Amino acid sequence: MSSRNKRRGYELEKEVQDFWQSLGVPCQRVLGSGAFKHYSSDLAGDVNLNGLLVECKRRKDGFRELYKWFAQDEADVLVVRADRMPRMYVIPESLMVRFASEMGWFKSTSKEK
Numbered sequence: 001m002s003s004r005n006k007r008r009g010y011e012l013e014k015e016v017q018d019f020w021q022s023l024g025v026p027c028q029r030v031l032g033s034g035a036f037k038h039y040s041s042d043l044a045g046d047v048n049l050n051g052l053l054v055e056c057k058r059r060k061d062g063f064r065e066l067y068k069w070f071a072q073d074e075a076d077v078l079v080v081r082a083d084r085m086p087r088m089y090v091i092p093e094s095l096m097v098r099f100a101s102e103m104g105w106f107k108s109t110s111k112e113k
Contacts, residue, residue, distance in 0.1 A: 009056065009057075013029045016056060017047055020050075023106055024106045025050050025105045025106060026049075026105075026107075027048065030045055030046055066080075066090060070092065076091070076092075076095055077091050078091075
C-alpha cells in the first residue's frame with residue numbers, strides 16, 4: 001500500500017473484522033475495499049458483517065462533532081440528517097454488540113459433547 005491513509009483504512013477494516021470474528025460473528029474484509037465492485041456486488045464496501053455492507057472511514061479528527069454530540073447527554077443513539085438526505089443513525093460499538101447479540105448473530109465457540 002502506497003499511502004499512509006490507505007494503511008490506516010486497512011487497519012480500521014482489519015480491527016472491525018477481527019473484533020467481530022472474535023465474538024463468533026461472520027465478518028470478512030472485502031478484497032480491495034470496494035475497488036472491484038464493478039465485477040461483483042460481493043466486492044462492494046469495506047467489510048461484510050453478517051451480510052451487512054459496512055463502509056469504514058477513519059480520520060485524525062474529522063468526526064470530532066459526532067463524539068461531542070454523543071457526550072452531550074451521554075446519548076445512546078445519534079440521528080443525523082443533511083438537508084434533502086435521509087436520516088442516519090450512528091451508534092457506539094457497545095450498542096451494536098448488544099443488537100447483534102439480541103439478533104442471534106453470535107456463534108457458540110464452546111464444543112458441545
